[in-house]
Amino acid sequence: MGVAERGPAAATFGAPGLEDPARGERRTGRTAAQHRFRLVDLSRGERPGRPALATDEPRPLDSPAVPALLAVHPFVASLVGRLLLLVVAAVAGGLFMLRAWQLYGFVRLGQPVDRLQDLPKRVEYEATVVIGQKKILQRALPGIMHAFIFWGFLVLLTTIIEAIGEVFQESFAIPLIGRTAWLGLLQDTVTVMVMIGLAIALYIRKVQRPDRFKGSHLEEADFILVMIFGIMLTLVMLNASRIALGVNESPVAWTPVSHLFAPLFEHMSRHAAAFERLFLWAHLVLVFGFLAYIPFSKHLHIFTSAINVFFSNTKPRGYLRPLDLDMEKMESGDVKLGAATITDLTWKEELDLYTCTECGRCQNVCPAWNTGKPLSPKLLIMNLRDHLFEAGPELVKAKRSGTEVEQTPLNPNIIEDEVVWDCVTCGACMEECPVNIEHIDHIVDMRRNLVMGESRFPAEAGTLMRSLEQSQNPWGQAQSERAAWANGLGVRVLEDGPAPEYLYWVGCAGSFDDRAKKISQAVARVLQKAGVPFAILGPRELCNGDPARR
Structure with a gap:
């Protein structure tokens, strides 16, 4: 069966950069005068505005592909879509930047510490710990789960760029790599990887239920998994509907996963294009919603992990930050003998609080926790983080106005004294942490304040210190x-x-x-x-x- 492609008579759809949705066309940027009638053989899989592909299968397109309103007013629909995307992006981006600025202000409350030396080592950390997921993969099943999701999102950033670009120009393609066969195959492959990662995460959380999750925000983690699943599902359905319309980005043979779902839309000639628009917008709304939600959630590590790893301590294991015990500074009150309040922590220790993934690996290997003591490195970091988020806005406001505000003592109000003294400083928590949180630094700083600032410590510690003073050994x-x-x-x-x-x-x-x-x-x-x-x-x-x- 043949149909004539539109020519000058179809001038309604001939504006530059627009397409005829009723015929499943892509934008070509041609004027109405440049169009000429051409016989298109639909029985061979051809579509108006594009040549037939060898991989296409015959499907009927003898009925309108989109609702009549969009067919009559494509320019209005396109303009509204662009404006709507700008509004969505502005709202999501504005919320993200607002929260990012607030969190930056919280970090600035911390004490100064030099973490810019040894740059080659820091670059190595980024390559191995962040990109290579070295510490995550120390445990096979959860490691594969997290690595698949992480690597998948790195690649799928290209699909997000493509989706945004096509709202403004339907022929948009990423320079050099856009519309290539290998990119389509890579995107399809990592989509499957992310889905496998989500399935593993569901199995670990709902079937295995390891003890290390005790105290973690599991409901919020489930919501994050649902959002990621929605992003992946809309992406697959978007690509499948485009294959059915014959306007897919990459050759069909190179996108087997999307092609698997294309038959769902092949016989929806009247509504296939509408579904394509639906999945495009659902995908974009979920992506921008994800962007706006994460900074306000307990999953800040998605954005802060790489930063925290970069500023990790590059000194030998067991190294502790020395105290500046200058007597003149001590008399003027400029020296902090440990951490009495949240602002006495260093800025890196504040950044650690954002980065906790609540995975419980530190808790799982802690000898104190495993022998029934109340210390959990994970819960210690989470409690300090919750306190920072609660007290931070008022502290930032006071700092900017130059006023003083009464602060809540960390011990015992936020962290009980017993928790601080239960730590044996073995470093197992820091060795296990996938994002290089330095738990011991927080604990030692609180201990320093209890000993030197408040002279408050267990009787056993008093005996040890007297023995050191008198006999030179504990x-x-x-x-x-x-x-x-x-x-x-x-x-x-x-x-x-x-x-x-x-x-x-x-x-x-x-x-x-x-x-x-x-x-x-x-x-x-x-x-x-x-x-x-x-x-x-x-x-x-x-x-x-x-x-x-x-």
Whole structure:
């Protein structure tokens, strides 16, 4: 069956950049005078305004493809669509920027700390931890789930750009890569990856229900998954309806997933174009809604994770920020002895609060939590975050006006003292965290304030500090007994004479703790067996202060 493509008689639809929706045309930018009649054989899969594709199948298009109103007034419909998109984008973008500016103000409340040194290491973190999902993939199933969704969204940014561009110009294509076969295949593939990721997330949350989610905002996480599913579904249906109309971006053979759903629209010749517009707008509304919602939700990590990872501590494991104990500054009150209030935390510690994914990995490996103590690294960060969001607006307002405002003490009002002292500073939480949150820095800063600012600490800590002051070790043992663990091993104790090639620093635990002594003895035997010349300081070795520091 053949139909004549429109010519000068169809001048209503000949405005530059417009199409005839009733015939399923794409915009070509031609004037009415440039159109000529051409016989189109619909039985071979041809469509008005485009040549037949080898992959097309015959489908009837002998009836109008869109409602009559759009067919009569395409220019008005196009103009309204553009204006509507601008309004939606302005509202979503405005809400996003408003919240981003507020959150930036909260971070600025924190104390200064230098996190710009060692730039190559920070770039490496971005490549491995963020792009490569290195820490996420340490656990196979949840790692695959998160990586599929993350990588999928990186690629699907191209589909969002295409959808926005086509509202303004239906022939829009991304420069260099737009409408290519490989891009269509890649987009279809990652769409499936994201769907698989969503299915895995649903299984983990609703079937496995791991204990590490205790205390997390699961209902809000479910809503986020529903929004992502809606974005993916509308994208697939959009591409399927375009294949049915014969106006798909990439060759049909290269978009097998979308082509799988195209038959749903192939026999809707009267409404297929309307469905295409419906899915386009549903997709865009969900995308912009997602953009506006996330900054106000508990899932800020979607935007802040990469920033937080970039500003991670690049110093050796266990490094703690030193205190500036300048006496003049202390007398003037310019020195913060730890963190008494939320503004005493550093700006990086404030940024950590935004970035928590509530995955519970830190909680799952915490020795304190696993032995029944109240400390949960995850809940500690979440409680501090909730307090920052509650108190932040008033604190920012006071800072800008130069006034003082009474702040709520962190301990015990926000974080109980017992929680702070339960931490053994082993670093397991920081090692496990997929977004490089530094839990120990928060805990140590609160401990510093309790000890040096308020002289409030457990009785056990008081005994330890007195032993350090009087005996130079936490056990209160005589300094003359430091080398007793090496009796009978033939270990040289450094005194006068030539210096050894290596000095074995044993430490307080290795010198006095009965279990740690066995480790020191084993190390000494290994060194001797290997023929390594070494010595120990013995009574001349003093505590390095690390027990008190932590």
